[in-house]
Amino acid sequence: xxxxxxxxxxxxxxxxxxxxxxxxxxxxxxxxxxxxxxxxxxxxxxxxxxxxxxxxxxxxxxxxxxxxxxxxxxxxxxxxxxxxxxxxxxxxxxxxxxxxxxxxxxxxxxxxxxxxxxxxxxxxxxxxxxxxxxxxxxxxxxxxxxxxxxxxxxxxxxxxxxxxxxxxxxxxxxxxxxxxxxxxxxxxxxxxxxxxxxxxxxxxxxxxxxxxxxxxxxxxxxxxxxxxxxxxxxxxxxxxxxxxxxxxxxxxxxxxxxxxxxxxxxxxxxxxxxxxxxxxxxxxxxxxxxxxxxxxxxxxxxxxxxxxxxxxxxxxxxxxxxxxxxxxxxxxxxxxxx
Amino acid sequence: xxxxxxxxxxxxxxxxxxxxxxxxxxxxxxxxxxxxxxxxxxxxxxxxxxxxxxxxxxxxxxxxxxxxxxxxxxxxxxxxxxxxxxxxxxxxxxxxxxxxxxxxxxxxxxxxxxxxxxxxxxxxxxxxxxxxxxxxxxxxxxxxxxxxxxxxxxxxxxxxxxxxxxxxxxxxxxxxxxxxxxxxxxxxxxxxxxxxxxxxxxxxxxxxxxxxxxxxxxxxxxxxxxxxxxxxxxxxxxxxxxxxxxxxxxxxxxxxxxxxxxxxxxxxxxxxxxxxxxxxxxxxxxxxxxxxxxxxxxxxxxxxxxxxxxxxxxxxxxxxxxxxxxxxxxxxxxxxxxxxxxxxxxxxxxxxxxxxxxxxxxxxxxxxxxxxxxxxxxxxxxxxxxxxxxxxxxxxxxxxxxxxxxxxxxxxx
Numbered sequence: 001x002x003x004x005x006x007x008x009x010x011x012x013x014x015x016x017x018x019x020x021x022x023x024x025x026x027x028x029x030x031x032x033x034x035x036x037x038x039x040x041x042x043x044x045x046x047x048x049x050x051x052x053x054x055x056x057x058x059x060x061x062x063x064x065x066x067x068x069x070x071x072x073x074x075x076x077x078x079x080x081x082x083x084x085x086x087x088x089x090x091x092x093x094x095x096x097x098x099x100x101x102x103x104x105x106x107x108x109x110x111x112x113x114x115x116x117x118x119x120x121x122x123x124x125x126x127x128x129x130x131x132x133x134x135x136x137x138x139x140x141x142x143x144x145x146x147x148x149x150x151x152x153x154x155x156x157x158x159x160x161x162x163x164x165x166x167x168x169x170x171x172x173x174x175x176x177x178x179x180x181x182x183x184x185x186x187x188x189x190x191x192x193x194x195x196x197x198x199x200x201x202x203x204x205x206x207x208x209x210x211x212x213x214x215x216x217x218x219x220x221x222x223x224x225x226x227x228x229x230x231x232x233x234x235x236x237x238x239x240x241x242x243x244x245x246x247x248x249x250x251x252x253x254x255x256x257x258x259x260x261x262x263x264x265x266x267x268x269x270x271x272x273x274x275x276x277x278x279x280x281x282x283x284x285x286x287x288x289x290x291x292x293x294x295x296x297x298x299x300x301x302x303x304x305x306x307x308x309x310x311x312x313x314x315x316x317x318x319x320x321x322x323x324x325x326x327x328x329x330x331x332x333x334x335x336x337x338x
Numbered sequence: 339x340x341x342x343x344x345x346x347x348x349x350x351x352x353x354x355x356x357x358x359x360x361x362x363x364x365x366x367x368x369x370x371x372x373x374x375x376x377x378x379x380x381x382x383x384x385x386x387x388x389x390x391x392x393x394x395x396x397x398x399x400x401x402x403x404x405x406x407x408x409x410x411x412x413x414x415x416x417x418x419x420x421x422x423x424x425x426x427x428x429x430x431x432x433x434x435x436x437x438x439x440x441x442x443x444x445x446x447x448x449x450x451x452x453x454x455x456x457x458x459x460x461x462x463x464x465x466x467x468x469x470x471x472x473x474x475x476x477x478x479x480x481x482x483x484x485x486x487x488x489x490x491x492x493x494x495x496x497x498x499x500x501x502x503x504x505x506x507x508x509x510x511x512x513x514x515x516x517x518x519x520x521x522x523x524x525x526x527x528x529x530x531x532x533x534x535x536x537x538x539x540x541x542x543x544x545x546x547x548x549x550x551x552x553x554x555x556x557x558x559x560x561x562x563x564x565x566x567x568x569x570x571x572x573x574x575x576x577x578x579x580x581x582x583x584x585x586x587x588x589x590x591x592x593x594x595x596x597x598x599x600x601x602x603x604x605x606x607x608x609x610x611x612x613x614x615x616x617x618x619x620x621x622x623x624x625x626x627x628x629x630x631x632x633x634x635x636x637x638x639x640x641x642x643x644x645x646x647x648x649x650x651x652x653x654x655x656x657x658x659x660x661x662x663x664x665x666x667x668x669x670x671x672x673x674x675x676x677x678x679x680x681x682x683x684x685x686x687x688x689x690x691x692x693x694x695x696x697x698x699x700x701x702x703x704x705x706x707x708x709x710x711x712x713x714x715x716x717x718x719x720x721x722x723x724x725x726x727x728x729x730x731x732x733x734x735x736x737x738x739x740x741x742x743x744x745x746x747x748x749x750x751x
Contacts, residue, residue, distance in 0.1 A: 026734070080735055087735075095693070102613045109538070112498060116464060116490050119444065124723045125703070128742045131362045132727075135378030139366065150693045154736065157654065157694070177508070185520065189552070192518075215668065224405065225354070225388060226422075230707075233676070237668065243552060244629075247589065250554045308554065 023072045023079075030060055030083040037090040049092035056085030087150050095149035100156075104140055107156045110163050111137060117170050123229035126174070129166035133159040174228040182232060183223060186216055186239040193246040195312035199261065200249040208248070212241035250308040258298075258307055261314040265295055268321045276324055287324035291317045352390040356748025358721070359383045364740040384413035386748075402427040415459065418444045432474045436484070440466040445493075460499040465489045470508075480512040495534060502538075503531045518552035540576075542568040556589030573609040580604045595627040597639075606648070616648035625662065635666045641682070653694060655687040660699075672709030672717070678702070695733040702726040716750030 034056055041049045063078035111133065118130045140155035190213065197209045219234035269292070276288045298313035362380040392405040404425035411418045424438040446459040470484030486506040492499040510524035526544035548562030564581040580603070587597040601621040607614045625639035643658040660682025667675040680701040686694045704724040711718035721744075728739035 083733075084735055096612075099612050102611075106613050108498065112500065112538075115499075116462075116488075119462075120440075120442070120464065120466075124705070124744055125725070127360075128362070128725050128740075131378075131380055131742065132364055132740050135364045135380075138378065153693045158738070181522070185550075188514070189518070211668075211670070221352075224390060224407065237666070243556075243558070244589070244592070247554060247556050248592065 020067075020070075020072055023067060023076050026076055027060075027063060027067060027079045030063070030079045030086065033083050033086045033090075034060060037086040040093050041089050044093045046093050049089045052085055052092065053089035056082045056089060059085060084148075088148055091149040092147070095153060097144075097147070097149055100144060100149045100153050103153055104137070104144060104156045107133075107137055107140070107160045107163070110160060110167075114163050114167050114170075118166060120226075121170050121174050121176070121228055122226055123169065123174055125229060126166045126169050129162045129169070133162040133166065136162065169229075174232060176223075176226075176228060179223060179228045179232045179235075182239075183216075183219060183235050186219070186235045186242070189239055189246075190216065190242050192312075193242050193249075195315050196308045197245055197249050199311045199315035200257070202249050205245040205248040208241050208245035212238045212245065215241070246308075255307065258302060258311050258314060261311060261318060262295070262298060262302070265291070265314060265318045265321055268318075268325075269295070272321075272325060279327070284324045284327040287320050287327065291320035291324065294320065348394055350392050350394045352388075352392075352716075352750070354388040354716075354748050354750045355386065356719075356746060357383070357385050358744065358746030358748070360742065360744040362740075362742040364738070366738045382413050382415050384411050386411040416444050416446045416461075418442065426472075434472040434474075436468075436470045436472060438466075438468045440464075460496065461493040462499070463491045463493060468506075478514045480514075482508070482510045482512075484508045497535075500532050500535050500538065502533075505529045505531075518554075520550045521548070523547045537571050540568050540570045542566065556595075558585075558587040560585045569608075574607060574611045574614045576608040577605055577614075579606075593629050595629070597623075597625040597627065599623040599625075604648070610649065615652060615654075617645065618648050619643070619645045623662075633667060633669050637664045637666075638662060641680070651687060653686070653688045656684050656694070657687070658682060658684040672712065672719075673706070674708075675704070675706045677704050695731045695736050697729045697731040697736070699727065699729045713751065719748050719750060721746040721748070 034053070037053055037056070041053045044050075059078055060082035063075045063082055066072075066075035066078055114130070118126055136155045136159035140152045140159060143149075143152035143155060190209075193209065197205050215234050215238035219231045219238060222228075222234060223231035273288065276284050279285060294313045294317035298310045298317060301307075301310035301313060360380070360382045362378075364378040386409065388407065388409040390405060390407040393403070402425060405422075406424075407420075407422040409418070409420040420440070420442040422438075422440050425436070427435045429435060442464045443462075444464075445461045466486065466488045468484055468486035470482060473481040475481065484507070486508075488504040488506070489502075490504075491501045495501050505528065507527040508524060509526075510522065512523075513521040515521075524544075524546045526542075526546070528540075528542040528544070530538070530540045530542075532538040543566075545565040546562065548560065550558070550560045552558050561584045562582070564579070566577075566579040566581075568578075569576045581601075583599070583601045585597065585599045587595055589595045599622070601623075603619045604617075606616045610616055621641065621643045623639065623641045625637050628636045630636070639662055641658075641660045641662055643660075644656065646652075646655050660680045662678065662680045664676070664678035666677075667673060678701075680699075682700075683696070683698045685696050702725070704722075706722045707719065708721075709717045709719045723742075723744045725740070725742045727741075729737060731737050
């Protein structure tokens with residue numbers, strides 16, 4: 001057991017140890033940054049920046065000593081600290097504190113505008129982006145106070161990017177009116193697809209459509225609960241599935257199936273028209289008239305080669321005839337048309 | 339008593355109670371004389387009850403529709419109550435009236451905070467009222483006009499959290515000339531009034547136009563554009579923006595689909611300063627989707643993004659490349675799972691002279707929802723989300739990583 005523990009510790013030590021090449025590369029990178037800072041800071045006349053740069057050089061020298069003494073981990077932490085100092089010295093000369101303050105203010109204004117929207121639309125992704133932005137902006141303010149202007153600028157710009165992403169999501173993707181529009185659009189597509197899918201008797205397409213309807217119900221529920229992101233995701237998935245089922249059915253519509261449906265309805269017209277015309281109830285006559293209109297449209301679409309649309313019309317005509325017969329049924333049972 | 343019984347019988351109540359929790363952590367490193375990690379942590383646990391009421395649906399809702407809802411939440415950070423009332427009233431076959439009210443009171447308290455926050459929260463009262471009319475002309479045309487008023491009042495107000503009044507007017511038209519063909523055009527006019535800081539007041543005009551086409555050959559084409567013109571008192575904050583987007587999807591057989599999306603945004607300020615710069619951003623996305631039945635889908639594809647200062651090279655200009663991998667599961671047993679992972683790199687054009695450094699990144703998002711117990715009117719639902727987004731910078735001192743997790747359990751009845 002002890003041997004095993006020792007082996008684990010040795011392996012961990014090997015993994016965690018810093019490779020000399022990597023540490024050397026970091027030391028050289030710091031040398032580059034110090035050199036760049038020296039060119040800018042020395043002639044600037046900014047005594048405070050010069051002092052910070054001198055301390056960077058001292059820390060870097062100690063880092064090189066550590067490297068030569070094979071204290072790689074220590075050398076790495078020193079050289080990163082030296083680089084931070086060199087950047088800070090460069091900051092003091094290059095980055096105008098007033099500009100950094102204005103950048104922080106601009107981010108704050110954007111946050112002020114975004115906050116009510118983030119609170120109102122409960123979307124987890126937007127909340128995450130918002131949390132990131134908040135902590136980055138707080139870090140920017142901390143760094144500004146510590147006169148680490150480069151870091152302050154970097155954090156406030158990163159915060160702004162995250163707010164921008166959250167606002168894009170909330171205003172353009174998850175705005176309630178936009179999501180509602182998408183919900184309505186899915187329902188319209190489903191209304192139109194319902195007829196052909198039910199008429200085609202394709203089990204797979206019907207299953208897909210049924211599932212699409214279930215997702216749409218869930219999408220409506222999520223919308224009511226103000227989870228707009230989930231509602232949008234569900235309604236788009238529902239619409240996509242509906243369209244796939246519709247396409248599947250469209251490929252399936254055979255001229256024979258269409259002709260059978262049309263002939264079946266015409267047989268019902270022949271059998272029942274006379275009796276329906278005599279019916280006192282205006283409802284039966286109205287249904288018969290509507291069924292005839294749909295049947296006529298179906299025949300026209302059939303001639304134009306639009307089989308799926310023709311099947312939808314034919315199915316509608318058949319359904320209306322069945323309803324007319326149900327009205328008639330109050331006295332006489334309707335014959336089984338299947 | 340009978341009337342009361344009939345009234346109760348004609349209503350459809352919905353309830354949802356549950357517990358949920360969020361954990362957020364962001365870690366970055368600031369190296370000074372000693373190395374130290376800096377973390378921003380945030381946790382919240384909450385208990386909630388949402389109640390909703392609407393009339394039972396009948397085939398023809400000739401007398402209109404309405405719904406009412408109230409949500410209460412007690413969390414380790416705040417107490418919230420949210421009320422929603424909405425309704426539509428058809429006047430005749432072509433005219434419909436719509437109304438909606440949303441109100442929320444949120445009070446932040448330090449009482450049960452699991453950790454002291456580095457950022458402060460402000461309590462507020464928000465009221466949102468909108469009224470509108472919808473016209474239907476023939477079978478293909480829809481017009482809408484709405485007026486909305488939002489009042490946000492902070493309790494108390496300070497220099498950062500300023501109360502405001504926002505007025506929104508929308509005028510929209512929608513045209514559906516044929517199966518699978520939609521056109522939309524919406525004009526918006528917004529005015530913000532901030533009594534305690536009038537430099538934040540603005541007037542805004544927006545125009546949204548879009549079209550979508552679905553074909554039986556399995557292709558979908560969508561194009562839209564947002565135009566925004568916002569004017570503040572200060573010219574350097576006033577801007578106009580164009581944001582067009584084009585998406586095309588083509589089914590390749592029953593199992594595959596290919597999507598290409600182009601998204602462009604151009605922002606121009608009335609007067610540019612060192613802080614307010616004109617900017618162009620572009621995103622191009624290509625995605626292949628493999629559908630395994632109707633329950634599973636896998637997606638993958640490259641993405642390219644750029645950001646440029648329009649007038650001159652800037653230290654914030656960058657190019658970004660990423661590869662996106664993801665999948666979706668929707669099962670009949672009530673499980674839905676969405677996973678997305680983006681692996682990429684960002685290159686700043688002026689990396690060596692600017693304050694930004696190049697980096698590689700990985701963004702992982704998982705969202706799951708599982709209704710593991712189904713009852714007649716709902717069920718028990720488990721919801722979870724994981725988001726992990728580390729950045730590895732060329733300058734190791736710039737490394738940044740964000741993690742967030744949330745988990746919720748709720749009972750719907």
